[in-house]
Amino acid sequence: xxxxxxxxxxxxxxxxxxxxxxxxxxxxxxxxxxxxxxxxxxxxxxxxxxxxxxxxxxxxxxxxxxxxxxxxxxxxxxxxxxxxxxxxxxxxxxxxxxxxxxxxxxxxxxxxxxxxxxxxxxxxxxxxxxxxxxxxxxxxxxxxxxxxxxxxxxxxxxxxxxxxxxxxxxxxxxxxxxxxxxxxxxxxxxxxxxxxxxxxxxxxxxxxxxxxxxxxxxxxxxxxxxxxxxxxxxxxxxxxxxxxxxxxxxxxxxxxxxxxxxxxxxxxxxxxxxxxxxxxxxxxxxxxxxxxxxxxxxxxxxxxxxxxxxxxxxxxxxxxxxxxxxxxxxxxxxxxxxxxxxxxxxxxxxxxxxxxxxxxxxxxxxxxxxxxxxxx
RNA sequence: GGGGAGAUACCAAAGUGGCCAACUGGGGCUGACUGUAACUCAGCUGACAUCGUCUUCGUAGGUUCGAAUCCUGCUCUCCCCA
Numbered sequence: 001x002x003x004x005x006x007x008x009x010x011x012x013x014x015x016x017x018x019x020x021x022x023x024x025x026x027x028x029x030x031x032x033x034x035x036x037x038x039x040x041x042x043x044x045x046x047x048x049x050x051x052x053x054x055x056x057x058x059x060x061x062x063x064x065x066x067x068x069x070x071x072x073x074x075x076x077x078x079x080x081x082x083x084x085x086x087x088x089x090x091x092x093x094x095x096x097x098x099x100x101x102x103x104x105x106x107x108x109x110x111x112x113x114x115x116x117x118x119x120x121x122x123x124x125x126x127x128x129x130x131x132x133x134x135x136x137x138x139x140x141x142x143x144x145x146x147x148x149x150x151x152x153x154x155x156x157x158x159x160x161x162x163x164x165x166x167x168x169x170x171x172x173x174x175x176x177x178x179x180x181x182x183x184x185x186x187x188x189x190x191x192x193x194x195x196x197x198x199x200x201x202x203x204x205x206x207x208x209x210x211x212x213x214x215x216x217x218x219x220x221x222x223x224x225x226x227x228x229x230x231x232x233x234x235x236x237x238x239x240x241x242x243x244x245x246x247x248x249x250x251x252x253x254x255x256x257x258x259x260x261x262x263x264x265x266x267x268x269x270x271x272x273x274x275x276x277x278x279x280x281x282x283x284x285x286x287x288x289x290x291x292x293x294x295x296x297x298x299x300x301x302x303x304x305x306x307x308x309x310x311x312x313x314x315x316x317x318x319x320x321x322x323x324x325x326x327x328x329x330x331x332x333x334x335x336x337x338x339x340x341x342x343x344x345x346x347x348x349x350x351x352x353x354x355x356x357x358x359x360x361x362x363x364x365x366x367x368x369x370x371x372x373x374x375x376x
Numbered sequence: 377g378g379g380g381a382g383a384u385a386c387c388a389a390a391g392u393g394g395c396c397a398a399c400u401g402g403g404g405c406u407g408a409c410u411g412u413a414a415c416u417c418a419g420c421u422g423a424c425a426u427c428g429u430c431u432u433c434g435u436a437g438g439u440u441c442g443a444a445u446c447c448u449g450c451u452c453u454c455c456c457c458a
Contacts, residue, residue, distance in 0.1 A: 034411075034412065035412095036411095036412050037412085041412080041414095041415090042415085058411075060411080060412080063412085063413095090411095092411045093411085095411075096411045096412090097411090097412095097413090099411090100411090100412080100413080101413070104413085116413095117413040118413080143411075146411095148411080192411085218411080220411065221411095222410090222411095223410045223411090224410085249411090250411090251410095251411040252410055252411035253410060253411085254410045255410070258410075271410095271411060272410050272411080273409085273410070273411085273412045273414085274409075274410050276412080277409065277410090277412060277414060277416085278408095278409060278410090280414080280415050280416080281408085281409065281414080281415080281416065281417090282415095283408095283409080292406085292407085294405090294406090295405085295406080296404085296405070326415090327404095329415070330415095331415080333415085334415055337415095
């Protein structure tokens with residue numbers, strides 16, 4: 001994998017580049033749709049490619065390990081073949097599930113014992129077996145196994161948690177480097193920089209990760225309950241330490257505003273469930289502002305979903321029709337909302353990239369945030 | 377013609393003397409959602425108002441300190457037998 005830096009904004013740390021993988025190129029900054037269990041919910045791979053213009057999607061180690069299981073993925077020849085997606089894939093390690101499944105797990109030095117949310121069975125995740133599982137899933141980018149502490153964690157806990165994450169990271173690197181890809185294409189391991197909301201911890205984490213000299217780096221443990229301003233501070237602290245010639249991935253973020261702010265701080269890659277999950281719950285991100293399609297005010301609004309026409313979902317259907325579908329609990333409504341929101345997110349990062357290249361990113365960012373965050 | 381059952385808020389449906397402005401669903405309205413245990417979750421849904429006040433349980437009366445609940449008339453609906 002190779003990262004080529006193409007341009008930097010003169011008024012901010014924003015940058016654009018190209019990430020080259022064995023499954024094709026990724027133009028950064030990029031948003032990566034989340035496909036936890038091997039599918040971006042309610043969206044066909046074909047739509048992801050042709051309409052949404054996604055360049056890379058996510059999968060999740062914990063979820064795929066539980067179902068369908070690594071045996072089946074291995075027999076299929078890896079996740080790309082299994083789910084019909086021939087572009088790059090990134091898998092999260094299950095570290096986030098240490099956080100989100102807080103009630104069903106126990107953390108030890110060795111790893112994490114999870115109780116399956118599906119059938120209650122017990123499973124041990126270690127840095128070593130998480131690397132092995134991700135080899136079998138076959139993602140182009142695999143993530144280190146980390147602990148993601150809540151944003152409100154006190155310094156003592158954050159420090160202890162970070163030190164554990166760092167020991168786990170070293171074990172991940174060792175195991176990853178001792179093993180080979182199974183399907184004939186290259187895989188890259190990204191460390192995850194933790195440190196909660198504490199600057200000195202973030203700096204230590206970033207320096208430690210950089211010393212391991214990997215092909216890219218992730219910033220984790222943000223947007224987990226802390227203030228947005230705090231999150232931006234942490235991103236800045238970390239990005240000043242991360243190398244210029246490697247991609248930087250901000251995990252799990254975020255709102256359109258979060259993404260544009262983080263781009264201006266030098267982040268290259270994003271993922272978030274917001275466009276899909278919030279979309280399924282009736283929230284639409286448009287170039288004109290945010291819509292709750294369930295609101296009565298759209299009942300008789302026969303205008304298109306987004307005048308910008310970001311995909312067929314916008315141009316083919318009206319707000320009134322989409323509201324009807326959502327109200328009637330029709331599956332097509334979920335599809336349209338998901339396709340639209342993902343199209344919007346991919347449009348947003350594409351535009352950001354164009355404006356970085358054009359040299360007017362900062363101005364465009366301010367204008368765009370104001371426009372797209374309005375409540376309609 | 378005879379016999380029986382029933383009428384409760386937008387719909388369905390509990391409640392059968394005080395704890396009832398009335399359980400629970402559905403529907404409606406509003407909000408939340410950030411490396412997806414999430415087509416999920418929360419609040420509101422008689423009217424005004426801060427506690428609170430006022431008008432409701434087909435309809436008209438009655439009994440009672442007190443009625444959606446008991447009694448009588450009326451109106452309407454459904455079922456069974458002729």
